Amino acid sequence: MTLQVENLTIYYQTLRGDVHALESTSFRIEDHEIMGLAGESGCGKTTLGTSLALLKPPMKLIGGHVILDNEELPIADMERMNPFRFKKISIVPQYAMNAMNPTRKIGKMTAELLRSRNVDFKATLPILKERLDLVKLPENVLEMYPIEMSGGMKQRMVMVISTLLNPCLLIADEITSALDVASQKAVAEMLVEFRNRELCNSAIVITHDISILYQISDSILIMYAGQLAEKAPTDIIIHAPRHPYTKMLLATLPEAGVKYAEKQLTGIPGNPPLLLNPPIGCRFKERCPLAFDKCMDVPPFIEIEKNHFIACWKELGTNAQA
């Protein structure tokens, strides 16, 4: 077992009150698992990813534990997290395109970064060159400024830097969304390659594009408005989802070969709730066609089949009767 998150609750402190961005989430990621994390914008997926590595104000830890390789992470303590960051847990941030210092050459910037972690740059250089080769970047990128690189190159460079110290857990936040389809495929496949070569033990891939996750991830976790909705192996999420939100979300995606003239797809009516004063109970009930009285209580996130977790009273109810 690599990562275990228990009842993690994160609020954003604002002048108008707390934004309930993440409400008692519990899940685990096994060794070598690439877990996809998907949902609409504002559902808390980035909050979840960032809080594991860099929990800083206005983010506030309300409760919960994060256990990585049998060791509890002091995620609320910026100072004590330092030994873990980069070595144990590493993040490729959403703004990776702009994550590099524009006034430093890539090589110098990497050296400074390593020095801040008390790692010798010279000794790491062969590994760095090997990794550059793996992501198909020429060695001379180390002598280049970020402005000289294309978006896909920068994204791959940030991936190399983030995984340089072989972290246990890599969090990749929207690494493919700003790229063209061709580089998107290359970057996504490189991430799998990193895992296969054990450069990182397991990974969380945050994206809004479920079709990318179908290509690369082992399991998918669907979030809605700060709550977990469903987690299952990729094939089950895509082909046999149980949560009404997952079903509706998948129904909005045009499968290849579907044309408007032949089959009209439908969106999900309504909007996600504001999380400043979130609705009580299941947060999807306003848009859910199956909502009933029981949905006024928060549904628990329960394993209904092996590795298939779901938070929906309808599904839990039928399961209980069976």
Place this chain on the structure above:
Amino acid sequence: MLKLNGISKVYSVGAFGGKELHAVNDVSFDIGDREIVSLIGESGSGKSTIGKMILRLISVSSGSIFFDGVNVSNYKGAALKEYYRNVQGVFQDPFSSYNPIFKADRIFMFVKDEFFPQLNALEWNKKLNNSLEVVGLNPEHVLNKYPHQLSGGQLQRFLIARALLLDIKFLVADEIISMLDASTRIDVLNLLAELRARGLSVLFITHDLSLAHYISERAVILYRGCVVERGTTEKIFNNPQHPYTQMLIAAVPRLDKKWDKVEVDLNEKKLPEMTTGCVYYARCPLAEKACATKPVLLETESDHFVACSRYLNK
């Protein structure tokens, strides 16, 4: 309806503008009545530049644009304003299309002041409500609000409603759904199809091939400012003939099929002497000597054109 005849856009780049950059290079295609045509390409392929030239937001370096048989590529003043009654655009980012300190419906007032000064308030409100209902918005819910109070999907529909106020015949939709969430983007896409049924033609600029396939009858594939393949969407998707299109379609993440194990070659071979040849030469796995001359668009089957030298002899 709209016909592009060999249009190009050349920018001067480098110190003192000494070099030329061909953002769009000799592009021709046409869009018929009640037709949605997708313009597909990677970033930097010049697809937005073409949209902006049609909207006359930037000038055309060479070539001409015909709208209903009239050359509009050097319209100015009153004639251009008349043109805008027929042709309008909607752009990628709905959030930055509005001024955040004013209410969102200010965009409608501009249209009234410019194009319908003779209408009284009652007639105008009727027209506005009608237009909002066409795009599936309830006027009571969305009027009199600031941009931050509306969702991205609502703001994008607002912009489409603004375009519809003018009884337009042609809409340039430049990446209008790439910023929207999956749950709302399909509604905006369906809206385009409904508007087509009411007699609108649309140029749908996108980088997402599966959405292009869903909505459009014909597609144009652009690479580095040149058309590499065009034809009916069906034929392009089921039988892509240009190596670039084949690579694009293989790289699209799909829900019914995992990616093939073919690697994408991202690195361009450095071959400066080839600048006059095929635009895709540097990345093409099938490049050969014949590619040194620029291929022309050839019809390989009915309504399916490919610019690749491999098809020259056939």
